[in-house]
Amino acid sequence: MRNKxxxxxxALVLFAAATDRQPVAVEFRIPKGWPQPSYDFANNPLTQEGxxxxxxxxxxxxxSADSIVSCSSCHLSYTAFTHVDHAVSHGIRDxxxxxxxxxxxxxxxxxxxxxxxxxxxLDMQALAPISHPxxxxxxxxxxxxxxxxxxxxxxxxxxxxxxxxxxxxxxxxALSQFELTLISAYSKYDxxxxxxxxxxxxxxxxxxxxxxxxxxxxxxxxxxxGEFANNGLRVDTIYxxxxxxxxxxxxxxxxxxxxxxxxxxxxxxxxxxxGRFKSLRHVLDHxxxxxxxxxxxxxxxxxxxxxxxxxxxxxxxFLLTLSDRDFCFDPEHGYPKE
Amino acid sequence: xxxxxAIFFCLLSGLxxxxxxxxxxxxxxxxxxxxxxxxxxxxxxxDGTPATITQLRFYVSQIRFFDQGHIAFFDSxxxxxxxxxxxxxxxxxxxxxxxxxxxxxxxxxxxxLNNVSGAFGGDLDPTKGxxxxxxxxxxxxxxxxxxxxxxxxxxxxxxxxxxxLPPYFNAQQVGLKVKDEGVITVEVDVSKFFAQALLGGxxxxxxxxxxxxxxxxxxxxxxxxxxxxxx
Numbered sequence: 001m002r003n004k005x006x007x008x009x010x011a012l013v014l015f016a017a018a019t020d021r022q023p024v025a026v027e028f029r030i031p032k033g034w035p036q037p038s039y040d041f042a043n044n045p046l047t048q049e050g051x052x053x054x055x056x057x058x059x060x061x062x063x064s065a066d067s068i069v070s071c072s073s074c075h076l077s078y079t080a081f082t083h084v085d086h087a088v089s090h091g092i093r094d095x096x097x098x099x100x101x102x103x104x105x106x107x108x109x110x111x112x113x114x115x116x117x118x119x120x121x122l123d124m125q126a127l128a129p130i131s132h133p134x135x136x137x138x139x140x141x142x143x144x145x146x147x148x149x150x151x152x153x154x155x156x157x158x159x160x161x162x163x164x165x166x167x168x169x170x171x172x173x174a175l176s177q178f179e180l181t182l183i184s185a186y187s188k189y190d191x192x193x194x195x196x197x198x199x200x201x202x203x204x205x206x207x208x209x210x211x212x213x214x215x216x217x218x219x220x221x222x223x224x225x226g227e228f229a230n231n232g233l234r235v236d237t238i239y240x241x242x243x244x245x246x247x248x249x250x251x252x253x254x255x256x257x258x259x260x261x262x263x264x265x266x267x268x269x270x271x272x273x274x275g276r277f278k279s280l281r282h283v284l285d286h287x288x289x290x291x292x293x294x295x296x297x298x299x300x301x302x303x304x305x306x307x308x309x310x311x312x313x314x315x316x317x318f319l320l321t322l323s324d325r326d327f328c329f330d331p332e333h334g335y336p337k338e
Numbered sequence: 339x340x341x342x343x344a345i346f347f348c349l350l351s352g353l354x355x356x357x358x359x360x361x362x363x364x365x366x367x368x369x370x371x372x373x374x375x376x377x378x379x380x381x382x383x384x385d386g387t388p389a390t391i392t393q394l395r396f397y398v399s400q401i402r403f404f405d406q407g408h409i410a411f412f413d414s415x416x417x418x419x420x421x422x423x424x425x426x427x428x429x430x431x432x433x434x435x436x437x438x439x440x441x442x443x444x445x446x447x448x449x450x451l452n453n454v455s456g457a458f459g460g461d462l463d464p465t466k467g468x469x470x471x472x473x474x475x476x477x478x479x480x481x482x483x484x485x486x487x488x489x490x491x492x493x494x495x496x497x498x499x500x501x502x503l504p505p506y507f508n509a510q511q512v513g514l515k516v517k518d519e520g521v522i523t524v525e526v527d528v529s530k531f532f533a534q535a536l537l538g539g540x541x542x543x544x545x546x547x548x549x550x551x552x553x554x555x556x557x558x559x560x561x562x563x564x565x566x567x568x569x
Binding site: 119170282 | 472
């Protein structure tokens with residue numbers, strides 16, 4: 001009898017302890033010299049439990065209709081969260097999308113998402129792949145119902161948000177929390193900037209060329225302005241993708257795509273929104289010889305045709321200093337083990 | 339006459355299971371062809387074409403009560419009104435009955451700020467199906483159904499109106515003169531919308547743009563306060 005009472009008390013105490021435990025706040029650290037992030041953390045404060053939940057969701061194929069495809073199917077941590085070697089992404093039942101899956105990093109600084117900026121906030125981004133028939137092919141409210149019916153998730157949501165309610169808002173915010181932690185700021189370039197390492201001569205030459213020809217759009221330290229531009233790609237005849245114009249309806253936005261970051265560009269091949277270029281060499285050749293004239297072509301590119309073959313080699317050497325292996329192999333980013 | 343009886347009926351049926359009306363409330367009463375709107379029931383367009391309405395949902399936000407030109411009350415919340423969910427037709431306003439009001443206004447839809455500020459819960463939760471997944475933004479007004487005029491699959495029509503980017507900002511202000519009553523009844527006569535939206539065989543508007551703005555203006559014109567004379 002006494003034992004029973006004790007167990008009951010112990011259980012009560014444990015229960016109270018479990019329910020009272022507050023999620024542990026995580027500070028978002030801005031790398032030295034970087035601008036303020038655009039993401040409003042006040043609406044979604046980072047916590048250990050929230051990040052862990054987001055990470056679990058990111059790797060869980062429960063988000064897709066066939067329970068095979070997860071976010072990580074197209075965004076692999078080892079390659080800076082891109083789908084290496086796929087020109088356009090592959091989704092459920094091997095369906096093929098129309099765009100190349102971008103590398104995911106430094107999303108807290110993003111002001112719009114997707115190649116055409118169709119998504120205006122990181123929280124809302126996940127709705128697109130989840131409901132896209134060629135990606136995960138699911139209905140969002142059905143995903144939430146599936147999560148509610150699992151054994152694991154109600155407890156994980158309680159840890160992250162204080163009670164077991166699984167809502168669309170919480171699910172999206174948890175995913176954001178994990179994605180916000182994907183910060184790549186420890187490449188050789190960063191170490192050189194911090195004075196801890198030096199560029200080789202070739203890299204230094206490449207860096208100078210980069211500042212002269214590329215930095216207006218691929219602006220350091222994020223290596224993107226987050227703006228849209230037409231960098232002279234011939235319109236693809238298969239997808240006939242007009243980019244930003246589809247979102248804004250403004251003709252001057254025709255063939256404008258979001259300037260991608262060049263951090264970890266070594267891994268994000270094939271390149272461009274439709275993955276048309278297999279290598280950095282092809283990209284550089286495009287900027288020098290392949291610009292397709294059009295009324296919306298960026299004026300900044302008017303003198304890139306002066307880059308010699310050697311210049312291009314030097315530029316590539318510099319671009320490779322943007323690879324961040326610590327980022328790709330960060331144990332906090334991989335499949336959650338538990 | 340038919341109308342006021344119908345309103346009375348709606349009021350009765352809608353009130354069941356609701357908390358006692360504290361303060362004030364707005365009650366939306368969807369109508370079609372002078373009768374209460376019944377989802378999925380056959381009906382006819384003015385020209386006799388058979389049709390059904392399967393879904394009517396819209397957002398109401400920024401509710402203001404005015405007394406002689408002064409704002410007596412402002413509610414910054416967003417409410418999803420769903421013809422298929424009787425509870426959602428009554429919006430409680432947390433202000434005392436003693437407050438006077440001679441007119442009200444609300445935004446039909448969601449303002450820009452809420453459209454660009456990430457995930458929200460409650461009526462704004464994306465699980466409600468009122469958020470575009472492929473191009474961020476709330477759907478302010480959703481009317482779906484079937485009509486034999488539509489040559490689409492199963493004769494379906496779909497009007498999903500929204501968009502927050504200029505020049506195609508979609509949400510519309512609605513202003514109405516009201517009687518100073520506790521529960522203010524607002525009729526939503528979709529026949530007006532319906533007949534014009536479907537003109538010329540247009541059976542689907544599902545993205546922001548010129549058409550969506552034109553139809554949103556039409557949608558904003560379907561709200562009215564029943565005149566007392568009829569009762």
